[in-house]
Amino acid sequence: MPELPEVETVKRGLELHVKNTVITHVIVRQAVLRWPIPKNLKTILTNSKIVDIQRRAKYLLLIINSSEIKQQKIKKINGVLIIHLGMSGKLQIVTPDTALLKHDHVDIVLNNNKILRYNDPRRFGAILWSPIPQSCTTPVIHYLDNHERFKHLGPEPLTTSFNTNYIIQKARNRATPVKSFIMDNNIVVGVGNIYATESLFYAKINPTRAVSTIIPEEWQILINEIKKILKKAIKSGGTTLKDFTNSDGKPGYFKQELAAYGRSGEQCIHCNHILQTIRQQGRTTVFCSECQK
Numbered sequence: 467m468p469e470l471p472e473v474e475t476v477k478r479g480l481e482l483h484v485k486n487t488v489i490t491h492v493i494v495r496q497a498v499l500r501w502p503i504p505k506n507l508k509t510i511l512t513n514s515k516i517v518d519i520q521r522r523a524k525y526l527l528l529i530i531n532s533s534e535i536k537q538q539k540i541k542k543i544n545g546v547l548i549i550h551l552g553m554s555g556k557l558q559i560v561t562p563d564t565a566l567l568k569h570d571h572v573d574i575v576l577n578n579n580k581i582l583r584y585n586d587p588r589r590f591g592a593i594l595w596s597p598i599p600q601s602c603t604t605p606v607i608h609y610l611d612n613h614e615r616f617k618h619l620g621p622e623p624l625t626t627s628f629n630t631n632y633i634i635q636k637a638r639n640r641a642t643p644v645k646s647f648i649m650d651n652n653i654v655v656g657v658g659n660i661y662a663t664e665s666l667f668y669a670k671i672n673p674t675r676a677v678s679t680i681i682p683e684e685w686q687i688l689i690n691e692i693k694k695i696l697k698k699a700i701k702s703g704g705t706t707l708k709d710f711t712n713s714d715g716k717p718g719y720f721k722q723e724l725a726a727y728g729r730s731g732e733q734c735i736h737c738n739h740i741l742q743t744i745r746q747q748g749r750t751t752v753f754c755s756e757c758q759k
């Protein structure tokens with residue numbers, strides 16, 4: 467499943483190809499992903515300009531504005547094409563002569579002779595449309611705060627909104643184990659299993675601890691570790707961006723060395739104790755019972 471750093475990598479990779487292009491055609495081969503693709507997508511998008519690409523949590527946001535393009539008599543369209551890759555979704559930039567593969571569900575044809583192609587074997591992904599009123603003056607990302615897919619989401623982990631004061635407020639009087647807590651999108655978005663496992667290891671916090679028992683100094687360290695590991699993962703994704711248009715369409719996955727995740731039964735890099743595995747909410751957690759208290 468693509469994690470936040472991979473989605474950010476995809477965003478950065480796409481930016482180069484899609485920003486300031488005009489959509490000339492839209493082909494929908496599969497009408498239903500996790501939710502139905504809007505029936506009027508072709509009408510909405512054709513002859514519209516992609517003015518920007520942004521990301522919120524693991525959603526990619528193509529900001530669409532047709533006002534510069536369409537003639538006076540056609541209704542001006544402002545909005546956001548919201549794309550989620552789900553479990554197995556991929557977005558690729560291909561050329562018109564690229565052979566169609568199984569599960570290539572949507573093509574967004576651009577005026578630069580490229581196609582933004584969405585492939586998703588398991589169809590847990592999503593392509594949604596949110597209109598933005600012409601009168602809207604707030605940045606799109608804030609406008610979407612009230613959207614049903616976004617309103618419950620916690621802050622972005624790499625922004626200053628994700629800080630010690632915020633997390634202490636949220637953790638007050640709660641017995642939730644810290645690992646489940648930091649992986650909860652309502653608290654903070656984008657901390658997947660790898661990043662939660664690794665950041666707790668480096669912060670030396672036992673993943674099963676109740677969040678109400680964690681002291682501010684520990685939160686500070688943990689938040690720093692989360693930010694550090696996500697930045698590192700995004701950076702490692704960025705290094706393989708040159709391969710972005712390869713036929714496999716895979717973004718630069720997180721290849722940095724992992725200290726805990728996937729190392730069950732191996733020695734702790736700090737104390738040589740054998741790393742243990744437990745199950746938390748159906749997910750594997752690897753940790754060092756010597757170092758993580």
Ligand SMILES: [Zn+2]
Binds near residue numbers: 734735736737739757
């Ligand atoms: Zn250890």
